[in-house]
Amino acid sequence: MSNLDLETHSINVKCPKCSRIVSETIKHLKNNPVTYCNTCNDSFDVQEEDINKGIDRISATIASLKESLKKGW
Numbered sequence: 863m864s865n866l867d868l869e870t871h872s873i874n875v876k877c878p879k880c881s882r883i884v885s886e887t888i889k890h891l892k893n894n895p896v897t898y899c900n901t902c903n904d905s906f907d908v909q910e911e912d913i914n915k916g917i918d919r920i921s922a923t924i925a926s927l928k929e930s931l932k933k934g935w
């Protein structure tokens with residue numbers, strides 16, 4: 863099923879300590895820009911820049927999805 867709700871999408875952010883990629887939803891990051899790394903067993907701040915980059919990417923994906931839906935695939 864297509865998901866056109868931006869906030870329910872996840873973006874990948876990198877842990878500043880171990881460089882592990884952690885997936886977190888936009889909804890969560892907007893409310894609280896902190897996420898948890900299972901490798902470090904510690905939470906870290908997500909940079910606003912990274913959140914905005916992720917939002918831009920997902921917005922583009924959603925926009926192209928909507929285009930596809932308009933065309934009826």
Ligand SMILES: [Zn+2]
Nearest residue numbers: 877880899902
């Ligand atoms: Zn880590």
